[in-house]
Amino acid sequence: MKEILVSQPEYVSNFSCIGPACEDHCCKQWDITLDKNTYKKYLKSEIPGVKNIAVENIALTKKSHSNWAMIKLNEKGNCSYLEPDNLCQIHRTMGAEALSKTCSTYPRYNVFYKKEVIESLTLSCPEAARKVLFNETALNINNQTVTQVAFNDTADLNVEGKIVNLFSANLLMAPQNRIEHNLYALVCFLLYTEKLTGSLDSKFAKMESVYTTLVQQMDSGEIVQAMGKVSAEQKLELALLGGIQQAIGYGLNARGKVTLLRYGKELNQYFDVNFTEQEISEHLLRLKQGWDQIALPWLGQRPYILRNYFQYRLYHDRFAIDQSIPVLKQLYVLVVDYFYIKSVLSAHALAHGSLTEQAIIDVMYSYHSYRQHNKIATKSFIAEIDRVKRNDDLSVLQLLV
Ligand code: SF4
Incomplete structure (x- = not known):
């Protein structure tokens, strides 16, 4: 078994979709793609509303197994399964597990490295923005090791970049009247580190x-x-x-x-x-x-x-x-x-x-x-x-x- 480090900030663990209370729900104006199995599940559903919409308002794309079909948006640009009270018909009638990957994932955003996973949320969701910005401890990161059969099939994380990232984050944390002072210091730091040569150890000492x-x-x-x-x-x-x-x-x-x-x-x-x-x-x-x-x-x-x-x-x-x-x-x-x-x-x-x-x-x-x-x-x-x-x-x- 292989060990994988998963980083999860507090803003990720604290997030849950607020559904109808959302300022600008996400069931509109984007491509809601369905994988083959989800498409078939909706098409064969015994719930008339789900099945009818699948017949009339889902277009087949067949680009790949995961991009098999796309939900057509109505004249308001909304997903055809969105109900007047801003609830999702699929979620209400079939449960969260019946949602497409696009719908069940957003606004979650994970980046995979060979031995690490970085979990995050996109700020384009208003509730995610709230969770990121309005909690003093939102950026506290919980690092957890999980085991899986093999390493992720992606490149290894660049260690020197991670060191630069950590120094940069600390420079931005130093208490100042204006964040611009921190950003100025960060520019100076990057201009200096850009010219460093030699081993990682010697670079680290100079960065410090x-x-x-x-x-x-x-x-x-x-x-x-x-x-x-x-x-x-x-x-x-x-x-x-x-x-x-x-x-x-x-x-x-x-x-x-x-x-x-x-x-x-x-x-x-x-x-x-x-x-x-x-x-x-x-x-x-x-x-x-x-x-x-x-x-x-x-x-x-x-x-x-x-x-x-x-x-x-x-x-x-x-x-x-x-x-x-x-x-x-x-x-x-x-x-x-x-x-x-x-x-x-x-x-x-x-x-x-x-x-x-x-x-x-x-x-x-x-x-x-x-x-x-x-x-x-x-x-x-x-x-x-x-x-x-x-x-x-x-x-x-x-x-x-
Ligand atoms: S934008 Fe965010 S809070 Fe709003 S409906 Fe979508 S996931 Fe939920």
């Missing part, structure tokens, strides 16, 4: 030393001083905000889009095409004031929200462990996501005089419905960032001031 120095520099205020020398680049800010707003507007009719466009509308008021350059510049500064004067004091009373968000992203995205994207680019993407979320929340705070937990949930789940949609969406997001920043990875620092 630079990590200790950076924590001291955050405590002494040296990082704040260094950040004072970086100036914001409004053209970059504007291009990123405009690019994301446009991509969301023209993007797929995905779940969460209505919510995200509603919040995006509050942001758009600052960037009307008829505004002069001077006015746009003043509005970008106004958004920063909204963050500093309204959003930040509110978040300061709930320091776990931003801390959990960044810890979640490092864990869920397998920051530095996933080597398909260079680590500095992974950080750039994370900072751009944060910059956009921050701008939307600032506009909302300025419009309503405060933030609310519901606004945080709405923005987080709807934005991540767009961002965590699929690998193609991530690729085009990175391509857009590259186009705007003209391949200067260090310009990430300008988004922190």
Whole structure:
């Protein structure tokens, strides 16, 4: 028997679907695929409603055994099995075990390595966002060893990446007035580690030393001083905000889009095409004031929200462990996501005089419905960032001031 390490954060063990109470249920606007056995089970069901829908509203795809059929969505974009009270007919009449893999899995998201399994949830589910962001201990991870006949048929986890990931997570945990100070320290750490050569042991010793120095520099205020020398680049800010707003507007009719466009509308008021350059510049500064004067004091009373968000992203995205994207680019993407979320929340705070937990949930789940949609969406997001920043990875620092 082989031993497998399973990592499960508290936000995963605490999660359960809230069904009809959900702000934006997931039984709509996506491809609900069925495997061959599930399709046959519905088609042969003795429950008339289940069988009739299977006959009339399930299209055969026969792409593979696991992708055998697809449920047609009705005129509202909802799954044909969704009942008027937002309950699932399959779940109600046949029980949870009769659900398709797509339905029974979402929003759970597991990554398999040869000897490890990383369990997580996608933030595109509002209840998952609530469980990740609004619990001080949500990111406490329970590591458990399970035994199975063979190792998973996947690559081994990259140990050096895991070490970089752990140092990065600790740099983001150091108490600071602004998470931007931690992110600045993280950029310095990654620039340093990127150049390291030699054995893993010698690299580890050097990483530990630079990590200790950076924590001291955050405590002494040296990082704040260094950040004072970086100036914001409004053209970059504007291009990123405009690019994301446009991509969301023209993007797929995905779940969460209505919510995200509603919040995006509050942001758009600052960037009307008829505004002069001077006015746009003043509005970008106004958004920063909204963050500093309204959003930040509110978040300061709930320091776990931003801390959990960044810890979640490092864990869920397998920051530095996933080597398909260079680590500095992974950080750039994370900072751009944060910059956009921050701008939307600032506009909302300025419009309503405060933030609310519901606004945080709405923005987080709807934005991540767009961002965590699929690998193609991530690729085009990175391509857009590259186009705007003209391949200067260090310009990430300008988004922190
Ligand atoms: S989005 Fe999440 S909470 Fe809402 S119905 Fe789907 S799984 Fe349940």
